[in-house]
Amino acid sequence: MKTPSTLGRFFILKLRLVFIIKDLSFSIAEKKYADAENYFNQSLKVYSELNDVRNSVICLINLGEIMNFKIEYPVALVYFRSAMDKAKSINDEYLIKMCFYNLAFAFSGQQNYKEAFENLYEYTAINDSLSRKDMMNKLAELAQKYEFESKERKIKLLNQEKEVAIQ
Numbered sequence: 001m002k003t004p005s006t007l008g009r010f011f012i013l014k015l016r017l018v019f020i021i022k023d024l025s026f027s028i029a030e031k032k033y034a035d036a037e038n039y040f041n042q043s044l045k046v047y048s049e050l051n052d053v054r055n056s057v058i059c060l061i062n063l064g065e066i067m068n069f070k071i072e073y074p075v076a077l078v079y080f081r082s083a084m085d086k087a088k089s090i091n092d093e094y095l096i097k098m099c100f101y102n103l104a105f106a107f108s109g110q111q112n113y114k115e116a117f118e119n120l121y122e123y124t125a126i127n128d129s130l131s132r133k134d135m136m137n138k139l140a141e142l143a144q145k146y147e148f149e150s151k152e153r154k155i156k157l158l159n160q161e162k163e164v165a166i167q
Contacts, residue, residue, distance in 0.1 A: 076106040097126040
């Protein structure tokens with residue numbers, strides 16, 4: 001349970017994030033990568049203080065992407081590998097997929113096509129798996145809706161037959 005003092009600290013950290021993200025959006029729009037890098041590092045620090053691993057991973061991925069834009073592939077790889085380790089620690093398939101994609105891009109930029117291919121292969125495998133899961137969930141949802149509506153129609157018909165029989 002959070003105490004009033006930890007709630008206050010939590011609120012202050014979240015408020016800091018609001019201002020960081022506002023400034024970050026302007027920096028990215030204006031291609032001010034040094035500023036964007038600074039804001040992502042600030043966000044990363046706040047998310048680490050909040051023990052928010054998922055958003056820390058997102059910051060690391062974004063920092064890696066900035067390095068890719070700046071053609072600093074070795075630094076980008078450090079960020080993406082760190083993001084991958086954290087994404088695997090929380091078993092977030094979507095973030096793992098994004099790490100593989102970005103690793104492939106960085107390796108390709110270094111002309112290390114073997115590593116780029118291997119990471120792109122892993123990205124594709126996870127992407128297909130996630131797409132299949134999503135499709136199965138949608139099919140299950142449609143089947144459930146069909147069954148529900150079918151039962152509702154039967155109940156409605158039975159009620160109508162009952163009313164006709166009573167009259």
